[in-house]
Amino acid sequence: xxxxxxxxxxxxxxxxxxxxxxxxxxxxxxxxxxxxxxxxxxxxxxxxxxxxxxxxxxxxxxxxxxxxxxxxxxxxxxxxxxxxxxxxxxxxxxxxxxxxxxxxxxxxxxxxxxxxxxxxxxxxxxxxxxxxxxxxxxxxxxxxxxxxxxxxxxxxxxxxxxxxxxxxxxxxxxxxxxxxxxxxxxxxxxxxxxxxxxxxxxxxxxxxxxxxxxxxxxxxxxxxxxxxxxxxxxxxxxxxxxxxxxxxxxxxxxxxxxxxxxxxxxxxxxxxxxxxxxxxxxxxxxxxxxxxxxxxxxxxxxxxxxxxxxxxxxxxxxxxxxxxxxxxxxxxxxxxxxxxxxxxxxxxxxxxxxxxxxxxxxxxxxxxxxxxxxxxxxxxxxxxxxxxxxxxxxxxxxxxxxxxxxx
Ligand code: SF4
Numbered sequence: 366x367x368x369x370x371x372x373x374x375x376x377x378x379x380x381x382x383x384x385x386x387x388x389x390x391x392x393x394x395x396x397x398x399x400x401x402x403x404x405x406x407x408x409x410x411x412x413x414x415x416x417x418x419x420x421x422x423x424x425x426x427x428x429x430x431x432x433x434x435x436x437x438x439x440x441x442x443x444x445x446x447x448x449x450x451x452x453x454x455x456x457x458x459x460x461x462x463x464x465x466x467x468x469x470x471x472x473x474x475x476x477x478x479x480x481x482x483x484x485x486x487x488x489x490x491x492x493x494x495x496x497x498x499x500x501x502x503x504x505x506x507x508x509x510x511x512x513x514x515x516x517x518x519x520x521x522x523x524x525x526x527x528x529x530x531x532x533x534x535x536x537x538x539x540x541x542x543x544x545x546x547x548x549x550x551x552x553x554x555x556x557x558x559x560x561x562x563x564x565x566x567x568x569x570x571x572x573x574x575x576x577x578x579x580x581x582x583x584x585x586x587x588x589x590x591x592x593x594x595x596x597x598x599x600x601x602x603x604x605x606x607x608x609x610x611x612x613x614x615x616x617x618x619x620x621x622x623x624x625x626x627x628x629x630x631x632x633x634x635x636x637x638x639x640x641x642x643x644x645x646x647x648x649x650x651x652x653x654x655x656x657x658x659x660x661x662x663x664x665x666x667x668x669x670x671x672x673x674x675x676x677x678x679x680x681x682x683x684x685x686x687x688x689x690x691x692x693x694x695x696x697x698x699x700x701x702x703x704x705x706x707x708x709x710x711x712x713x714x715x716x717x718x719x720x721x722x723x724x725x726x727x728x729x730x731x732x733x734x735x736x737x738x739x740x741x742x743x744x745x746x747x748x749x750x751x752x753x754x755x756x757x758x759x760x761x762x763x764x765x766x767x768x769x770x771x772x
Contacts, residue, residue, distance in 0.1 A: 415641030420610040422644060425541040425585040428492025428513035430467055432541075432587055432644045433612025438670060439645040440661040441468040441614075442654045443496065449477035451484035457654065462490045464658040464702050468645065470494040470516060473503045483510030494543070498550075501527035508534045514587075516543040519574040520550035532581035541585035542578065546571035547618045548592040563592060564600045575611065586611050587645065591618035595633035606642045615643040619651075626650040627660045631667075638668050659701045674703045677721050678711040685713035686731035687751040695755060695772065705766040709758065710739075727761045729754050 414435075415422065424434025432439055442461050446453040448471045458469050473482050473495045486493050494514040495507030499521045507515060508531075515535065522528065535542055546552075551559060551570035559566035567590050575586055588611045590601035598617050606613060617633045620626035630648040637643045648660040665671030678693045679685070693711060700709070710725035712718030715732035719739075722728025728739035729749075736749035738757055749757060759770045 415606065419606055419641070420608065422606075422612050423584075423610045425587060425612055427468055427494065427541060430492055432614075436644065438638065438643050438665060439467045440465060440658055440665075441470060441494070441645055441647050442466045442657045442661075443470040443472075443647065443649075445654055447478070448472055448481040448485070449475075451481035454481060455485045455488055458485060458489050458491065458493070460655050461658060464655045465662055465704065466491065466655075466658045468492050468494060468514075470496050470647075472496045473507045474498070474500075475503070476506065479503060479506035479510055482507055482512065486511040497522065501531050504531045505534055508538050508540065512538075512540065514541050514543060516545050517574075518545050518547070518550045519552040519570045520547075523552065525577070528577050529581050532578055532583045535583055535585075536581075539585075541587060542583060543587040543589060543614055544571055544574045544578070545589045545591070545614075546574065547589070548594075548597070549618070563594075563597050564604060567592065567597075567601045568605050571605065572609070575609075587614050588612070589614040589616065591616050593617065593619045595629045598633045599636050602637050602642050603640070612644040613642060614645045614647065616647040616649055618649055620649045622651045623656060626652070627656075630660060631664050634664050635668065638664070638670060659698075662701065672704055672706045674700050674705055675708045676700055676711065677708065677725060679713045679717060679721070681713050684716060686734070687713065687736070687754070689713045692754055696758070696770070699770040699772055703762070703766070703768055703770065705762070705768060707762070707765055709762075711754075711758075726765060727758065729758060 422433040424436065425432050430439055444454050444457045446457050448454050454471060461469050469491055471482055471485065471493060473479050482495055492513035494516055495504065495512040496516045497504040497507060498518055501522050504515050504517065546567050548563060548567060551566050552573060555566040555570040571588050571590055575588065578586060588605065590605055592598045592601060595617050602613060602615060615634055615637050617630050620629045626648065634643065634646055646661050648657045650657050662671060662673050666673040666675065679689065681689050689711060707727065708725040710721040710728035712721050712728065712730040718730035718732050722730040722739040723742045726741060730737050730739065735747050736751055736753065737744050738746040738749060740761065755772060759772055763769050
């Protein structure tokens with residue numbers, strides 16, 4: 366058991382909140398201001414503090430990665446390959462890790478997947494979580510295969526003796542469990558309540574499952590309370606966080622394809638993180654999971670909670686003097702994977718170009734037929750051609766950060 370997770374209990378549970386009613390709206394914590402872009406110290410790599418009247422969040426360790434207890438929000442995602450195909454799954458885990466994913470979850474629906482999980486685990490660069498539904502034996506097998514955490518679902522691992530068996534092995538392996546109370550997977554007895562009161566049902570189902578695990582001695586618990594509706598999701602987490610100390614995995618479940626899912630997730634997760642709620646996050650996109658990691662990083666960076674590159678690029682218009690959109694498309698993914706607190710401006714003409722380029726750590730701008738490079742507010746070159754821009758940017762980023770862009 367994590368020593369920090371000893372006997373902390375909620376300090377402000379009242380009866381109505383324990384029954385699932387809404388607590389007072391939490392005050393919104395203020396965010397680190399960014400004065401000028403260069404001076405903003407983009408991405409502090411810190412956690413936003415929850416409101417003072419909320420219980421302190423406990424901490425758990427997932428293969429050495431701390432979740433909760435004031436640690437910065439941890440990015441996670443989930444593989445989409447069949448886990449029994451361990452080589453394809455490992456390749457995806459490595460791609461996710463390279464993009465900045467800190468924990469990866471794999472489905473373990475059957476014995477072949479448990480074996481595959483074990484093979485990936487032996488070679489994975491990041492801790493792995495086993496996602497288990499229906500068959501508690503798959504949780505036991507995943508623990509045998511070295512899982513760093515298990516995800517269980519109150520809706521489909523329900524029998525007391527099964528929960529007890531899994532709890533015993535969790536304690537023996539000294540690994541945490543995530544209780545995933547989603548709109549589609551709440552405990553059976555909350556299903557009637559769900560229709561008029563989805564928040565109460567999701568929260569109540571999670572609380573009940575946590576208490577069942579605690580009866581068997583499990584204290585290293587992470588909780589998720591997801592709905593496909595962003596504002597229902599926000600209300601679930603607000604209500605739970607106001608009374609419970611468990612670290613929170615935040616996300617909007619089944620958020621949809623790329624643009625839809627990113628926007629819905631950004632709204633819900635942005636609100637929660639700005640209130641200090643959220644210890645680990647996943648954006649669930651119907652897409653390549655690497656995109657999920659990029660969206661997580663950008664949400665955290667937008668809140669100044671993560672060290673990452675901030676790119677300012679003009680949307681272009683009839684005045685643009687070079688193929689700016691082509692350059693941005695080429696640079697976008699390499700820049701998204703770069704952990705460095707710098708700002709880069711890519712600007713198309715003299716209207717806003719020189720101003721934005723000056724305000725960034727590194728700026729490129731075309732204006733009046735000249736192709737210029739700015740560094741820390743000064744023009745350092747004006748003899749470039751359009752073809753030089755990508756290479757010059759890459760060189761300057763390397764000089765400033767020691768990291769090469771994978772162009
Ligand atoms: S910077 Fe110039 S090209 Fe870019 S959107 Fe503004 S006016 Fe148009």
